[in-house]
Amino acid sequence: MLKITDLVKEYPNGLRALKGVTLTIADPGVVAVIGPSGAGKSTLIRCINRLVDPTSGRVVLDDMDVTALGRRDLRKARRRMGMIFQEYNLVERLTVMENVLSGRLGYVSFWQAWRRRYPPQDVAAAFDLLDRVGLDGRENTRADALSGGQRQRVGIARALMQRPDLLLVDEPTASLDPKTARQIMRILVELAHELGTPALVNIHDVHLAQSFADRVIGLCDGEVVFDGGPADLTAEALTAIYGEEDWSATIRPADEDDENGENAAVAEAV
Amino acid sequence: MADTRIWRPPALIESPALRHGLTLAVILYLVWSIGGLDIDWGRVSQGLPRAGRMFERMFPPNFERWELLVRGVVESLEMALVSSLVGMIIAVPIGLCAAGNMVPKPVYLAARAIIVVTRTFHEVIWALFFVKIVGFGPLAGVLTLIVASVSFISKMLAEDIENMNMGQVEAVRATGASFPKILLYAVTPQILPRYLGVAIYRLDANIRHSTVVGIVGGGGIGMTLTATFKRYDYDFSLAILLTIIALVFLGEFFSSWVRGRLR
Amino acid sequence: MTGTDLTPADLTGPRVWKRFTPRQSLVRFLWYLGCVALFAWSLSHLEIPWFYFLDAHEQAADLLTRMFPPHWDYGAEILDPLLETIHIATLGTIVTYFIALPVAFLAARNTTPNGVTWLIGRFLLVASRSVNTVVWALIFVAIFGPGPVAGIWAVAFRSIGFMGKLIAEAIEEIDQGTVEAIEATGASRMKVLLIGVLPQVLPVIYGTTVYRWDINIRESTVLGLVGAGGIGIELYSAINQFQWADVSVILGGILIVVLISEFVSAGVRARIT
Structure with missing residues (x-):
């Protein structure tokens, strides 16, 4: 609350x-x-x-x-508290997976963050989230190669990786066109309801x-x-x-x- | 949650063979280069205590002989000023000739060769030669800095001319203008601000470099500094170094201020 | 400075056009005058013995004739010193790489912890850049004794300022939104630097490292003059012993090494960016 x-x-x-x-x-x-x-x-x-x-x-x-x-x-x-931004604010030069996993930065050590050694359950959760936001198979794409709508999907996955309250x-x-905007809102609302997270x-x-x-x-x-x-x-x-x-x-x-x-x-x- | 998909962090270099090969090559290089260097480890191991003793003698910096210091600094400044101005004048024809879009190929190659050779050899090497030719003193230093300035400014100038808008040149040429008139009306307006900016930057660089030509006898504060090192007057050395740092800081400040106004 | 004033002074008479207003002309004239005066004063104050110029061309010509033909057999002897020059530049750049990065983070306004650390970072950068490589070499020769170790540290200390400044500028230009997003995940300051900042400036770091390596090759060629290793030792002694035919071989060697390093550096940088 x-x-x-x-x-x-x-x-x-x-x-x-x-x-x-x-x-x-x-x-x-x-x-x-x-x-x-x-x-x-x-x-x-x-x-x-x-x-x-x-x-x-x-x-x-x-x-x-x-x-x-x-x-x-x-x-x-x-x-x-997970946060999602208008300009997506992804780390452009990192891959989709690295961006999603950055939602766990508050939980891993500096060494783990440096070597990108996230716990296996985090990686599994990240894969699940990528499926949910419709980016399955894109985990090794660099963020700067994605379209605006895809970037926002990564942004949503990153925020939800925190398993936020x-x-x-x-x-x-x-920053999105009307059709993509509706898609993004639908994903966001569905996930928020499903996870019972107030947004x-x-x-x-x-x-x-x-x-x-x-x-x-x-x-x-x-x-x-x-x-x-x-x-x-x-x-x-x-x-x-x-x-x-x-x-x-x-x-x-x-x-x-x-x-x-x-x-x-x-x-x-x- | 039986997710068996694995994710590997992306490596900087995709191919594992190349990646491990490069790592190995770097290690081998380090072993080879450090091993191959002619290093007197006994002497090096004394480095830390020696550095400590040196710093002890450096502090506090000794400004007692400030007259000598001021004379050296003023001489350095004068050398920088004179060489920058002469350099920026000589650089104009050379820079123009080194621009591929303005002159015939043989002229271009000759000008480029001058730039490459002058750039390749460090200022100190030029200073050594000028000292041999005109003797110790600021003249050798000024000549050295002129060579360095010409090399730098003409290279920048040539690049600017090559990157300028050729449409304007064509437009002026279409009026029936001769080559000098084209230079005056289509080239100069486009490159003048940047040329002045580069020249001002070079003035600032020359202040820094004027300290090094002194080491081989080219005059200026560098000559004073080398003398203090030879006599182990480390407290005076530190005073000179601090002055140089302040001078360079001011020069940079001035240079960025002027360049900001040129835009 | 290219303001054109097209206001006609008198509409009844023939219209006059001038590039500059009288005031602008005056200001420009004063600038020119100031520059010339400064130049003249500096030149006269330097007390240059002009009579040296009288035989300078003879001296130079004499020197050149002595340099040719080059003493080619000497070439084999300078291979090792040339290699040492390259090693000094490379190892010095590697050392710099590890020192310049933290200093750059200190000296960038948006990553430095507070005002004091920012000042320290800036001072380190200015101090490193103000002192020429050869002067640094003087200091390190006094510490480590003559030899390449002093040269490596001299190269490294001079490069910290160069690389640190360029990297700090790149850090100040990064996208702050990304940093905000990483902060919002609850990441510590170090992790924000690692994930939010570092990837954004990595290309600049690689680029400046290679660029500085190329400059360092050139700098290393003269370190020998103060005893800090490399080809400079051979050059200095050859010049002092008037072995001009050897000097021309050494200069040729330096020319080749520097040109190759420039070529390599430009190639690598073109591939990075």
């Missing part, structure tokens, strides 16, 4: 990205975080595993106060969020302005999150021109 209380993040340049976010994720399932660019979605996710250190507030994962941990304990905490997913589909997914595509999430959180200007089921995401709710706009078209099909709207939102936010 993840409990976030009054989370505030103020960057050194004075930007207040989060202004007191409080939310609880108790059940397994996919929680989509939507909101305009600059709303603090990315900061929120990075504050949970402290890739970004919050200014104040608390993040508690199953009775463990992540915000209070020292370096060593923080690393132990990070092992329990929580998945943090930052815009998993923003916090930042996503800017409202339609994708509606079709795949069990719960939607709307973030605007560093504050939670919506929290409910995907069906509750009405035109009024979207106006509260993104501002005034004719939402009747968005609620039905996925909007492929979303990128332009996003950029306009950035200009407003900055």
Whole structure:
């Protein structure tokens, strides 16, 4: 169970990205975080595993106060949280298998990591995950030879290699075409449900969020302005999150021109 | 979980025969080269205590004879300046002739030969010769640094000219311009910023190299430094070394600042 | 510096075009003047005995005639010293390889533990590069005595700065997202360096190593002058004893070795990248 209380993040340049976010994720399932660019979605996710250190507030994962941990304990905490990135962030010059196994880095010794001597059960698990994400037989391909969708599949496998208690997913589909985006979301949601792992997914595509999430959180200007089921995401709710706009078209099909709207939102936010 | 698939970490070199062969070759080379070297192990084993004693005498650095130090540094700087300027002027015709797209083949080969031969021999070798010809002192050092600068700048210049946009040359040629006019209007604008950048970099490099020509009698701070080593004045040696480090640091700073502004 | 001002001064008269505004012309002129003045001052201050130039061409011609024909029989004697030169360069580069890497990680802003370590790393790089190989050789000859061991350490110490600087620059340009992803798995700092950073800079490491080896061959040819081994010893004594026919053989040998090493280095680097 993840409990976030009054989370505030103020960057050194004075930007207040989060202004007191409080939310609880108790059940397994996919929680989509939507909101305009600059709303603090990315900061929120990075504050949970402290890739970004919050200014104040608390993040508690199953009775463990992540915000209070020292370096060593923080690393132990990070092992329990798998993270998936928009730009995949694979080690491009390593093979698919090395990338997937890097999810176990928190558990193996430096020597094992250097010699790539991971325990056999880890290698077996990695093979299983590669099958699940549809990359069987590609374990010796170098990551820089893969397409965007394939790279994200490796990213998902790497995060799940950690056997995490929580998945943090930052815009998993923003760099992908619409069809690949749906495939990736489907894999992600299926695996999260199957493993019973709660997943916090930042996503800017409202339609994708509606079709795949069990719960939607709307973030605007560093504050939670919506929290409910995907069906509750009405035109009024979207106006509260993104501002005034004719939402009747968005609620039905996925909007492929979303990128332009996003950029306009950035200009407003900055 | 009865997964029997095995995964081997990828090796740097695919073929095992080649991989093990190379490892063996490296080991054999190490044995052969270290064994073959004319090494006085007894003397080498004294190295650590000797180094300790040397450092003891080095600290604290002795700046008492700062006048000698300043004179040497100024001389080095002057040598670097003069040789850079002369070098960057002489480098222009040679660099132009060494660009394959601008001149006939025989000229190109001759210019390339000059660059290769000047580059191949270390500055110190050139300095030895110039000392024999014009005697000890800064003149030999300046001549050495000129040779090194010409070699370096003309090579860079030739590469820039070879990589430049030929479309612009054709356009100017199409107006009926003669060869010098083409150089002026189509070549110079394209390569001037980089040429100046390379020249400034060479000035910075010459400051560093001016210390080494002194070792064989080419003037500058290097000559002072060698003398201190010969007299075991290690505390003064350290003072000179620290000054050189500071000087090179400043020179690099200046050089990157100027090159940043040239862009 | 290529600003063109096309504003017509007077629209009624014939329009005038000038490449530079008067102010730009003045600034350029002052730059030129400054350079020439600096040059003239340096040259005069160096107190160069110009009369040496009077017979310089005779000296040079005399030298060249003495160098030819080369004393070919001497060739067999310089094979071992040439080999030693190559060994010094190779072993020195291998030593550097192991030292330069940690120093580069210290000197790169994004991998250094804190500001103090960064300063230490940067200082080591600058110090190593500021001191010429031959000067390093002077120091190591004083420590290890004359011979190739001093040469190897001299080559290594000078190369640390060169390789460390290039590798540190490559480290600073890596994709930080990858590093973030590895950090997010809970990996320790060392493992982040190993898996997140090292693979990204490996091509640069190999490339600079081979490149530096090629430079080191050239540097090793003169180490003998201060007693640090290699062909330089033969060269120095031949010159001092005015054995010019031997000198030309030695120079020929150096030319061949350096050209081959350059060729090998360029070939290997082309295959890596």
